[in-house]
Amino acid sequence: MKTLNIGIAGAGPAGLAVALMLSPRGHRVEILERFDEASPVGSGLMLQPTGLSVLSTLGLLQPMLALGSRIDRLYGADARSGRTVLDVRYDALAGGRFGLGVQRAALFNTLHDAVVAAGLPIRTGVTLSTVAMAGGKAVLYDAEGHEAGAYDLVIDASGARSALSAGSAVAPKTRELAYGAFWATLDSDGVPHDGNALVQRYDRAKVMIGILPAGKARAGEKDRVAFFWSLKTADADEVRRAGLGRWKGVLLDYWPECGPLLAQIDDWEQLALARYAHRTMRPPVSGRIAFIGDAAHSTSPQLGQGANMALIDAAALAHALDTAADLDAALVAYARARRSHVQLFQLLSLIFTPFYQSDSAVLAWLRDRLVATVARMPPMQALLASIVSGTLVDPFASAGLAECDWHAVRVCGRSQPSGALTADAEEPA
Template sequence: MRPLNIGIAGAGPAGLAAALMLSRQGHRVEILERFAEASPVGSGLMLQPTGLTVLNALGLLQPMLALGSRIHRLYGADAKSGRTVLDVRYDALAGGRFGLAVQRAALFNTLHDAVVAADLPVRTGVTLSDVRMAGDKAVLLDEGAREAGAYDLVIDASGARSTLSAGSTVAPKVRELTYGAFWATLDSDGLVHDPHALVQRYDQAKVMIGILPAGRARVGEKERVAFFWSLRVTDADAVRQAGLDRWKARIRDYWPDCAPLLDQITDWEQLTLARYAHRTMRPPVSGRIAFVGDSAHSTSPQLGQGANMALLDVAALSHALETAGDLDAALAAHAAARRNHVALFQLLSLLFTPFYQSDATALAWLRDRLVATVARTPPMQALLASIVSGTLVDPFKPAGLAECDWPAIGTRPQRLSVGPSKAVSA
């Protein structure tokens, strides 16, 4: 295929990764970002073996390993009884896979630094409102309906609230999820925690508190953790009005080990309220527009797949453009390559979320007494590990990727260390 002129909407991880991959194939790329300065949004996230494999293809795995915290276990317990509710270990699968918990700033910085080093153009302060076809060109329009650029292909990587996605002919129905979360990135000084585990506490499905070791934003900085508290989005204002002290007292009652984190929070402005929606665009293409990441599919973060799915989308699109004979064939191949994997994990997320974030008392009871027991029996341990890893169905071959050789890059499971005096109860 001849080199294409490609406009990429959004300078988040998906947009930056797309610019890197496609420019290396010889395409001309330009990123358009609505903020005056491209910057990360959010607290912490999990990079699964899927996303790590894409970063390895970009030559950025080692920089991310230097910043993130390797995660070998996802553990959750009932806050009142201490009963184990969730215990998923990556080593239930052969091959040495693991997760990598990172600050969103670390992922952004690593990708953005690579984009700057490659001297790829990023236009900031451009708010896009629509795209229209003019002959064989996709023309992006800004909020004043002025032309922002004409391209052979537009890649929409502008996120779940994308105006381009919402205005397309294949715009999906959006189901706003009842539960969101307060998030903060905090210092881990004095915190007793397992640095290689995502640990959560639950009260039925109405309360979920989590601590995710998140590494450093840049080499040389302090390691930090992502702290989150799940709640109904409609209750957020009432929680704020009741005051920080009351909120923090409630968390201390559930989980006293959180005290060093809570002591750092002195203002609601330190907490970000994340809202989630379930939406799936089928197919993730419309004319000369390809939708990747949350603009194509979004859901609850319960399975920790969001950024990884976006990176896989980018890899699949890049592979399709490299191997197809023309642009229309490439877009069709991209849609086909991602269809099964996206559909499966969107469904799994939709099914799992009510067990951990909902008002359903019966589901929480079932989770605590039946699901947790079943999860400890073979082959369910390996099945859950493959779900968390994002590899329940093969996402690599359709995207033209070879999964990392984990042992060869020194990723065998390590002996877990603990905090200052003891590991958090697990």
């Protein structure tokens, strides 16, 4: 493969990661970001063994481990009865896997600092709208129709609302999901919570409240948690009009222990409303454009795979460019490498999401009684752990990766706050 001149749309985790992978291979990369200053968007997320393995290849695993909170378990209970609904433990699988709860700012800061240290160029304030072929180059145009750059390859990492993706020949149909969530990043000092588990409360499938230990945004800062509450996005304005007091009252009725977290919220501006959509590009390439991350595929966050899939995409594309004879062959190889993994997890997300976020009382009843019972039986425990880990099918070999030796990885668990409620303590007798 000759040296390529590559334009990367978007300075989120996917765009930053792919730039860090391609530059050492000799390619010239330039990141174009629509905001005047590249910055993180969102509250918290889970890094799974897949995403952590990609960060390891970039030499960024230890910095992330130092910032994040080790997650060993995903636990959910019915808010009224206390009945266990979800209990997924990473140790149901051999190999010592775990998740890492992080602030989105921590992932962004770690990748962005590495990009800056490598001297890779980021052009900000550039809103991209279209791309066209001219003279054998992929030419990017901004929202005013001005040329923003001509490249051998354009990588679209600009997210689920990408204009480049929507205007491409392989643009998928977008299915807007009815349910979204309010998110907030809050101080965890003195707040009872399980420091090594994502803990959730449900009222049928219409309400989901969660607390995710999310560590620090930067070294030296306090640990924080990501707090979220699901709702229909169409109802968000009505909820805001009713006032914070009423909203807090509803949450406290479901989960009184959330009081110290809710006490930190005194303005709706502290809560970000996340909207979700389901879309999958087949294939994730069009001409001289490769799509990665949410620009290529997006869905609800129910399985916690979004950022991890984006990082695997970046690794797979870099591997294809590294091993194929020419650019056209590399793009075909990239699409082939990601096909089965993406399609499987998009399908799983479609299947699982209605059990946790929908108006269906029947699905919630089945989840709480039938599914929760079956999930406790082997081999379902290991199967669920492999789904959460993102490894139900192997994503590593096709991306040129080796999974980390988790037994050799050391990450300090966050100490339990005084009087913390662990997931075990919350289970009914």
